[in-house]
Amino acid sequence: MPLVSMRQLLDEAAKGGYGVGAFNVNDMEQIQAIMMAAKETKSPVIVQASRGARQFAEDLYLFRLIQAAAELNPEIPIAMHQDHGNSFETCKSAIELGYTSVMMDGSLKEDGKTPSTFEENVEVTRKVVEYAHERGVTVEGEIGVLGGVEDGHGAGGTGLEHITDPDQAVEFAERTGVDALAIAIGTSHGAYKFNKKPDGSVLKMDVLIAIHKRLPHTHLVMHGSSSVPKELQDIVNQYGGNLKPTWGVPVEEIQLGIRNGVRKINVDTDNRLAITGAIRKVFAETPEKFDPRDYLKPAREAMKKVVALRMTQFGQAGHAGDYKPMAITEIAKGYANGSLDTRPSMAAR
Numbered sequence: 001m002p003l004v005s006m007r008q009l010l011d012e013a014a015k016g017g018y019g020v021g022a023f024n025v026n027d028m029e030q031i032q033a034i035m036m037a038a039k040e041t042k043s044p045v046i047v048q049a050s051r052g053a054r055q056f057a058e059d060l061y062l063f064r065l066i067q068a069a070a071e072l073n074p075e076i077p078i079a080m081h082q083d084h085g086n087s088f089e090t091c092k093s094a095i096e097l098g099y100t101s102v103m104m105d106g107s108l109k110e111d112g113k114t115p116s117t118f119e120e121n122v123e124v125t126r127k128v129v130e131y132a133h134e135r136g137v138t139v140e141g142e143i144g145v146l147g148g149v150e151d152g153h154g155a156g157g158t159g160l161e162h163i164t165d166p167d168q169a170v171e172f173a174e175r176t177g178v179d180a181l182a183i184a185i186g187t188s189h190g191a192y193k194f195n196k197k198p199d200g201s202v203l204k205m206d207v208l209i210a211i212h213k214r215l216p217h218t219h220l221v222m223h224g225s226s227s228v229p230k231e232l233q234d235i236v237n238q239y240g241g242n243l244k245p246t247w248g249v250p251v252e253e254i255q256l257g258i259r260n261g262v263r264k265i266n267v268d269t270d271n272r273l274a275i276t277g278a279i280r281k282v283f284a285e286t287p288e289k290f291d292p293r294d295y296l297k298p299a300r301e302a303m304k305k306v307v308a309l310r311m312t313q314f315g316q317a318g319h320a321g322d323y324k325p326m327a328i329t330e331i332a333k334g335y336a337n338g339s340l341d342t343r344p345s346m347a348a349r
């Protein structure tokens with residue numbers, strides 16, 4: 001099956017009332033882990049690559065691996081998404097390569113660190129939407145800024161400094177025409193999100209619910225949504241790692257989000273922890289081993305387990321066969337004739 005439009009995946013998720021995990025990949029084993037989990041749980045899936053991942057894997061290697069995943073798993077709808085695009089050019093190059101979805105993260109300037117102005121964000125995101133929609137490609141925008149820094153990307157801070165303003169979210173959706181909107185509700189990228197189980201003072205689910213009420217037709221996206229389970233932290237630390245105590249986003253909060261318009265949930269850190277724990281265990285228990293397959297296989301299996309669990313918890317499990325993927329050219333027609341327009345003023349027709 002060719003790669004599928006992320007918009008179609010999310011529209012179907014909205015109809016079915018479930019969320020879809022978007023899992024970051026950098027190499028073959030991570031892609032295989034996701035596909036093994038998708039196959040086992042019969043899930044549609046979003047695979048995403050950051051700029052760092054595209055650089056690490058030399059772009060074409062990664063894209064060809066995704067194409068192989070699609071060819072080998074024709075029963076699974078797969079959308080390929082650019083995570084945190086920092087400029088029009090980054091998004092354009094992903095689209096040229098064949099990605100079916102891009103995130104234009106205009107909440108930060110092109111350096112991926114400095115918060116941008118609202119007007120700058122609107123301008124660059126609108127330009128990406130125009131280019132992408134003509135080609136049937138989905139666009140995710142971001143309003144508000146997440147905390148934390150990953151691979152040099154991110155504004156830093158706690159995640160509470162730039163919470164999304166619901167009025168701005170509505171104006172942003174209207175002026176850009178994005179298909180999906182990432183909002184900042186107190187989460188951060190990476191392992192260190194909260195120093196205790198988060199409550200409403202640090203994880204602003206009320207803001208999310210308020211935004212969904214105002215923008216019922218825009219798919220909401222939760223970034224920084226790893227749950228950072230203690231079991232995974234413990235395995236890393238048991239075998240020589242040095243993670244300090246930390247808390248992620250509880251799955252039940254994500255599920256509350258899914259009941260309130262969240263359709264895409266970004267998870268990277270949980271998989272990184274699972275992989276690292278599994279590799280450390282092999283190294284610690286069998287230091288005589290040196291065949292990479294001896295540690296990459298358990299690492300892949302550990303990531304598969306996390307992904308399969310999230311697919312079940314987010315509700316996408318069992319939905320792979322619900323619909324027939326549309327050609328990207330058909331999706332482009334839907335954007336051109338206005339039938340896929342979800343801007344608040346259009347949706348109110």
Ligand code: G3H
Pocket residue numbers: 024050051052053083084150151153189190268269
């Ligand atoms: O947004 C953050 C993702 O976890 C990707 O991280 O930029 O280190 O590849 P990265």
Ligand code: 13P
Pocket residue numbers: 024083084188189190191222223224225226227266267268269270
């Ligand atoms: P985590 O660091 O919580 O896994 O978030 C990943 C993410 O938001 C990727 O865009």
Ligand code: ZN
Pocket residue numbers: 084189223224266
């Ligand atoms: Zn993110």
